[in-house]
Amino acid sequence: MRGEIISVGTELLLGQIVNTNAKYLSERLALLGIDIYFHTNVGDNEERLKQCLKIAYERSELIITTGGLGPTVDDITKETIASFLNLPLVESEEAKQEIINFFERIGQKPTENNFKQALFPAGSKILPNKNGTAPGFILEKEGKIFVVLPGPPSELIPMFEEHVYPYLKRFTSETIKSRVLKIFGLGESKVEEMVRPLLQGSNPTVAPLVGDGYVTLRITAKGKEEEVHEMISQVEKKIREILGDYIYAVDDEEMEKIVIKLLQKRGFTLATAESCTGGLLAKKITDVPGASKVFNLGVVTYSNEAKEKVLGVKKSTLDVHGAVSPETAKEMAENVRVLAKSDLGLSTTGIAGPSGGSPEKPVGLVYVGFATPEKTYVKKLMLSGNRDRIRTRSILHAFDMVRRYLEGRQID
Numbered sequence: 564m565r566g567e568i569i570s571v572g573t574e575l576l577l578g579q580i581v582n583t584n585a586k587y588l589s590e591r592l593a594l595l596g597i598d599i600y601f602h603t604n605v606g607d608n609e610e611r612l613k614q615c616l617k618i619a620y621e622r623s624e625l626i627i628t629t630g631g632l633g634p635t636v637d638d639i640t641k642e643t644i645a646s647f648l649n650l651p652l653v654e655s656e657e658a659k660q661e662i663i664n665f666f667e668r669i670g671q672k673p674t675e676n677n678f679k680q681a682l683f684p685a686g687s688k689i690l691p692n693k694n695g696t697a698p699g700f701i702l703e704k705e706g707k708i709f710v711v712l713p714g715p716p717s718e719l720i721p722m723f724e725e726h727v728y729p730y731l732k733r734f735t736s737e738t739i740k741s742r743v744l745k746i747f748g749l750g751e752s753k754v755e756e757m758v759r760p761l762l763q764g765s766n767p768t769v770a771p772l773v774g775d776g777y778v779t780l781r782i783t784a785k786g787k788e789e790e791v792h793e794m795i796s797q798v799e800k801k802i803r804e805i806l807g808d809y810i811y812a813v814d815d816e817e818m819e820k821i822v823i824k825l826l827q828k829r830g831f832t833l834a835t836a837e838s839c840t841g842g843l844l845a846k847k848i849t850d851v852p853g854a855s856k857v858f859n860l861g862v863v864t865y866s867n868e869a870k871e872k873v874l875g876v877k878k879s880t881l882d883v884h885g886a887v888s889p890e891t892a893k894e895m896a897e898n899v900r901v902l903a904k905s906d907l908g909l910s911t912t913g914i915a916g917p918s919g920g921s922p923e924k925p926v927g928l929v930y931v932g933f934a935t936p937e938k939t940y941v942k943k944l945m946l947s948g949n950r951d952r953i954r955t956r957s958i959l960h961a962f963d964m965v966r967r968y969l970e971g972r973q974i975d
Contacts, residue, residue, distance in 0.1 A: 564734055566625030567595045569615050571640050572714060575630075582631045583711075584632045584719055591728060596737030596785060597625060609646075614683040615935045616647045623729070624707060630714030632697035635677040639912055640711060641700075645684040652682040655689055658698050665696050688710045690726045719818035740781040743806030745774070745800060745812040747963050748975065754778045757805050767794050769802070776956040777818075809971045811963065818962040821849040825969035826857035833965065834860040834903030836874055836895040838886065839913040839929060840954050840961075841865065847958060854955060860903035864895070874881075887912055889930050889941040898940055907968075908934035911960055913944070915953045929957045933964045933974070940964060940974050 568588055574580045585602045592599055601623070606617045612631075618625045631640030645652050645720045673696075675931050683689060683700050690712075697713040699722050702931035704836045710727055732836055746754055751773050755762065757781065767784035780802060784794040803810060812821050826833055829950035833859075835844045845861030867886055870876040876894045884890040885911045892912050900908025913929025920926035927946040932939065942959055946953045967974045 564597045564626055565623045566592060566599050566627065567601035567603065567619050567623045569603045569605060569612075569619060569626065569627055569628045570630035571605055571612060571715075573608075573637075573939065574665060574693070575599070575604045576606050582898065583716055583958070584714070587716070588627060588629075589724065591723065592620070592731070595728070596735040596739050597730055597731065598739070598785075607631060607639060609639050609643050612639065612643045613647050614673050620647075625710070626707065627710040629712050629713065629719060629825035632680065632699065632711070632713045634674070634679050640683065641682065642708060644711065647661035648684060648702075648709075650684040650686065650704075655681050655683055655698075658683070658689055658691075661691065662696050663696070668970075674929060674946050675766060683873065690722050692718055692722060693911040694721060696753065699726075701727070708731070737786055738788055738791055739783065739785045741781050741797065742795050742799060743814050744780045744799065744806075744810050745816070745818075746778045746806060746809050747811050747818070747959060748809050749778060751778050754780065754806070758802055761801060763796060767798050769798060776952075776959045779901070785800065792830075795831075803975035808967070808970070811966060818959055818966070820851050822965050822969070823851045823948075824847065824852050824856060825966060827853065829969055831907055832857050832903075832905040833907045833909060834858075834899045834905040835862070835898035836908065836910040836932075837861070837863050838865055838870070838895075838911060839915045840911045841866050841955055843954055844909065844911060844958050844961060847962075853908075862899060862902075870895065873920065875903065885924070887914055887924050887928060888931065889943065890931075892932035892941050893934075894932075896941075906936060907965065908932070909965060910934075911957050911961060913953070913957060915950045917959075919951050929955055929960075930955065930966060931957065933962045933968070935968060942975070947954045 568585050570582050571583055575582050589599045596732055605611050619760055633639045638660050659678055662673055662677055680697050684702055684866045686701045687700035692698045695718040699712045702709040755771050767782050773781045782795050782798050784791045837844050842863045848858050864870040864873050867881050869877055874895055875898045876891055880890050892910050895910035896908040910932035914920050914926050916926035929944040931942045946956050965973050
């Protein structure tokens with residue numbers, strides 16, 4: 564079954580609301596094996612919505628609309644669909660009573676325009692709305708299925724789960740599933756070059772995508788439940804054989820979560836000393852539940868004076884080499900490890916910009932220090948982009964050093 568989603572609302576086009584409904588629906592429909600080839604956003608305009616419906620009607624069997632079911636004059640989805648299909652609007656006594664009951668529960672009286680929400684194209688299967696006054700509906704005509712849902716996610720999601728998902732499930736015995744492999748330390752072009760033969764497949768498919776400082780490969784397969792898992796696993800195995808330890812996580816896992824899990828598994832503790840990242844490293848760590856078991860201390864020493872007084876970085880080091888130097892990064896990592904009595908120490912010092920650089924030390928120059936019981940590593944980074952991008956990538960490099968150490972891998 565081919566499907567598409569039409570999201571109705573001028574507020575979406577103006578950027579006032581992020582369209583999370585389309586993402587949610589696509590994910591859920593994929594589990595049913597329904598191919599979603601198109602997402603369309605259209606404003607509250609009857610003529611333009613009709614154009615979208617006409618295009619969708621010609622190319623898809625399943626058309627899902629979201630939004631435009633409210634009581635006001637700009638809520639036109641039902642009326643437009645009825646007109647497009649040449650069907651009259653019929654009042655549902657049951658839906659009307661539900662609207663009355665809803666307002667009684669909140670101690671108010673409905674206005675006349677609220678009863679507009681009890682009108683449906685003839686032949687509709689009405690979908691009750693337990694969380695609002697806008698029922699949805701399903702309508703089948705000439706081999707096409709229209710699913711019409713309210714816009715607010717708090718109303719759309721329960722309605723879809725309780726009524727639409729079971730309804731659509733009977734039309735398919737397949738599923739579409741994906742697995743995302745997250746890669747750090749290689750650029751998108753390099754990753755694509757290394758796995759290029761695997762990008763040519765049609766089922767499963769493999770697609771590269773650039774994340775915020777990392778690269779992902781999404782493996783997607785369609786078929787019966789047991790077949791899909793096997794197909795994805797076979798392709799994932801081939802990718803892992805090619806990319807090895809550059810793969811650091813799968814699906815929703817983040818680098819900091821991987822590091823916290825590894826610290827817990829090894830029984831190690833970590834402390835951080837930050838300059839250019841301004842506490843972002845510690846924030847990422849403490850965002851992970853259970854981090855308190857492995858994270859001892861985090862300090863932000865932004866000035867040279869703080870580096871000297873709090874961390875004990877030698878004045879001679881700062882005078883001779885400067886705050887942004889491998890020598891300073893090394894002392895910061897080693898000294899915070901001692902200060903916190905932790906197993907590992909991690910430091911960042913650099914120039915995040917947009918100003919403050921020089922020909923010798925340009926914006927984007929960052930040193931990451933990593934002190935272990937056996938050795939201290941210092942990694943030099945030459946990063947590009949704005950201030951946030953430089954800081955974010957510095958954090959990823961820092962975490963990756965810890966990850967590699969804890970996994971017994973080579974630290975680049």
